[in-house]
Amino acid sequence: MGRAALGVAALAGMTLGVSVAPASADTAAQQVYVALGDSMASAPLVLPTTGPLACGRSTRNYAHLLADRLKVDVFRDVTCSGADTRDMTQPQKLSLLGVDAGTAPPQFDALSADTTLVTLTIGGNDAGLVGVAQNCMQLNPLGDRCKDSYVKDGVDQVAQRIDALGPKLGAVLDTIHQRSPQARVLVTGYGDYIKKGGCWPVVPVLGSDADWLQGSVDRMNGVIAAQSAAHGAEYVDVRTPSKGHDACQAPGVKWLEGFVPTNLAAPLHPNALGEQAYAGFIAARIGG
Numbered sequence: 001m002g003r004a005a006l007g008v009a010a011l012a013g014m015t016l017g018v019s020v021a022p023a024s025a026d027t028a029a030q031q032v033y034v035a036l037g038d039s040m041a042s043a044p045l046v047l048p049t050t051g052p053l054a055c056g057r058s059t060r061n062y063a064h065l066l067a068d069r070l071k072v073d074v075f076r077d078v079t080c081s082g083a084d085t086r087d088m089t090q091p092q093k094l095s096l097l098g099v100d101a102g103t104a105p106p107q108f109d110a111l112s113a114d115t116t117l118v119t120l121t122i123g124g125n126d127a128g129l130v131g132v133a134q135n136c137m138q139l140n141p142l143g144d145r146c147k148d149s150y151v152k153d154g155v156d157q158v159a160q161r162i163d164a165l166g167p168k169l170g171a172v173l174d175t176i177h178q179r180s181p182q183a184r185v186l187v188t189g190y191g192d193y194i195k196k197g198g199c200w201p202v203v204p205v206l207g208s209d210a211d212w213l214q215g216s217v218d219r220m221n222g223v224i225a226a227q228s229a230a231h232g233a234e235y236v237d238v239r240t241p242s243k244g245h246d247a248c249q250a251p252g253v254k255w256l257e258g259f260v261p262t263n264l265a266a267p268l269h270p271n272a273l274g275e276q277a278y279a280g281f282i283a284a285r286i287g288g
Helices: 062-070 129-135 157-179 207-230 272-287
Strands: 032-037 074-077 092-096 099-104 117-121 184-188 234-236
Touching (some): 062 074, 062 117, 062 272, 117 157, 129 207, 157 184, 157 207, 184 207, 207 234, 234 272
Parallel strands (some): 117 184
């Protein structure tokens, strides 16, 4: 995966017979920010883009906006569409329109001992939630519920996948601390995708399925929050403040797109307004 790095070096001059004073205690430490995560963080189709095309990494994603706001010295954004927890430590296979597009390096390659800030959005692909949502598209208002194909004998298979994310995310956070022991680590959840009861046919999902899908997102947010608390990271809630900005809303109000985007963004992903809002939530947490 392509990484953008801005190097900052200190230039020290020396004059014969003149000693060089040590750096002042007030000298600010270099800020090194690394952004990790999946397509919710990379913001595919939100133009303009940077890095591997298959990663869908936007220069208007929350990480770029946050880096600009914080005026960090070094910024490395390695977020990439399709990433899951395995891609933190292993190369990620990339594809574009079904065609092999090579690989991206493990995202953890961007971490360094002097990293001071890490943001992470991960878990949706481990649980396969975008694929589940796509399977739940229903053009017939009297059609079968999608939920019934995922809940067998009272067991919610999607919920099982979400719960299985917990230990994997915990291991990811532990490794971040090992590689970047000075870093403040902030982990975001996922947003408010669809209002209670849905809004068929604007978002063509049956009402009961809409509630089940958002409930699954909320369950995943709970797992992410719990693992963050248990592994020395800070959870940033984007779900609560995004209420009323779901895919059912009008363009200019919604932060998340539906199956047919009305703003430049990938289906079922944040648009530019959403990424801007997320950057604000994270900045507020850092400032707090």
